[in-house]
Amino acid sequence: MNVIKFGGSSLAEGSQLEKVIAIISADTARQVVVVSAPGKRFKDDIKVTDLLASYAEQAIAGDDTVAIQAEIINRYRQIVAYFNLDETEIIGTLSEQLAKLSRVHYPSFDYLYAAFMGHGELLNAQLIAYVMRGLGHNARFVSPADLGMIVTGTPRAARIREDSYTRLANFQIAADEIIIVPGFLAYTNEGLMATFSRGGSDITGAILARGLHADLYENFTDVSAIYAVDPHIIDHPAAITTMSYREMRELAYAGFAVFHDEAIIPVIEANIPINVKNTNNPTAPGTMIVPVKQVTNPRPVTGIASDTRFAALYLHRYLLNKEVGFTLRILEILAKHGVSYEHMPSGIDDMTIIFDKTQITDAMRDAICDEIQTTLEPDHLEWIDDFAIIMVVGEGMNNRIGAFSEIATPLSDAGITLPMINQGASQISLMLGVRAEQVDDAVRVIYDAVF
Structure with missing residues (x-):
């Protein structure tokens, strides 16, 4: 059984959605389908999740929310209309759930926002199950509550409770049915x-793959x-056919947009392979993410990621180490x-x-710097706001002589300085700190050198 x-x-x-249903139907192993809220249809479109955020803000302010509710529901109505199905039952059900959101009392604004934001997926899963049934598929909407997915943590950064996996393992799926989960x-x-936090639907998929003992997470x-x-930095970059879990984690941390770095932990824990594929080109093999022992003939460098969301505090004091x-x-x-x-x-x-x-x-930055200066009296203290990190990652880098020089020498020749260099204990990654304005140029130089 696959989770998709x-x-x-x-x-x-x-x-x-028509493409999605064709993909699901193409493989009978695809029995568990995890769906996001409807995204952008074109460049300047608005995601349903962003519409729900506006709805939440209007509800908090006490404004009339009829128009925003209608705009949200219309996104779902258009999908039903595309398949020429009767919308009366499903749109009425979704409309009532959407309207009820503004009538509920929530323990805090965080719980309110979580409820509003989560309904993009909740409504979409119900709609997709309805459409699939209308097209003759044995599809069933299943709520995370039905699956026994209980979370702790904060309302907008929840974490799955470990005992949820026991309940998931006991959940029954008929041999000929497809369940649709938000x-x-x-x-x-x-x-x-x-x-869940960033990459929330990816987290749900990974949790279900582990809990339901899936053979593959697509x-x-x-x-x-x-x-x-x-690809915004390098035109037509090399595609990665296979990579290890830890390569993906290292690259996701530093800006790879495919996965949030926490999202695949459940499948890593269960050693379930991940296949990243394209809805618009489903026959392409995509990228397999697997345990390290399944990576044969690893490249010296698998990928290069960069992110400018960092800042650095540099401190100098003589004999600091003593x-x-x-x-x-x-x-x-x-x-x-x-x-x-x-x-x-x-x-x-x-x-x-x-x-x-x-x-x-x-304010936090100023308070931290002031306290360090007062308490520790460094000879020099500098906050560097325009700091970026580049991760150069590859299983083939492990114990490879000369790996660093192949990267550092071209950067030096290009006039790019490295105020920070750090190699991970696994020896499969190099972390390079650069000034934010040089980060794209540095990535191009490294890519040209290693690819």
Whole structure:
């Protein structure tokens, strides 16, 4: 049995859903389908999830929400109309659920937003099951609550409870049926809707693949493969046919858009292979993501990823390495302000602390810098806001002599400096820190050198 997940662009309108149904029907192993909310139909279109965000804001403000509800429902109505099916029953059901959202009392604004945002997927899963039944398929809508998916954590960054996997393993699916499950959402023990973080539908798919003991997790997107580098930086980059879980994790962390870096952890834990494929070109083989032992003849470099969401705090103090508790005091300051760090490379007199700057406000930054300056009295302290990270990743890099020089020398020749270099303990990745304005040029130089 396969778990198959479709993103928002694959479900944006009736013609796309028609392709999706054909893909599902092409393989009887595809019995568990995870769906996102309808995405953009064209460049300047609005995703249903964004429409739901507007609905939530209007409801909070006490505004009339009739127009926004009608706009949301019309997206689903157009999909039903494409298949020439009677809309009376399904649109009436979806409309009532949508209207009810603004009448419910929520424990907090976070729970309110989670409920509104999650309904894009919830309504779409019901609609897709209805359409498939209308076309003669044995399809059934199944809620995460029916599957026993219970979450903890915060309302908009939920985490699956471990005992959910036991309930999933006991869930019965008939041999000839297809279940349609909304991605992105689950429920707390109190029955409140909560949503996963970024890449939420991918997380749902991975959880179901592990819990239902799937043979394969198929993730359909709008690209025919995962590419070795961002196609916006390099024209027609090399496609990756096979990569390891840990290569994917390293690359996703630094900006690969196919998966959020946490999304595939459940399938990694269960050793279930992932196949990334294209809804618009389903016969293309796509990219297989597998355990490292299944990667044969690994490339020296599989992929290059970059991200500009980082900032760095550079600290210089003589004999820093000999001062007991120095790093501990920095960590205590960060913990006091509720800030986690990404990396902390250091030398005998220097330390660089790298942050995801999306979690840090200007006030938090100033408070942290002031406290470090006052408490630790460094000789020099500098906040670097225009900091980017490049990850160069490949299983073939492990124990390979000269791997770094093949990357560093071309960068030096191109006049690109590297204020930070760090090799992971696995020895399959090099992390390079560069100024944000040089990051795309650096990626091009590295790609030309290794590909």
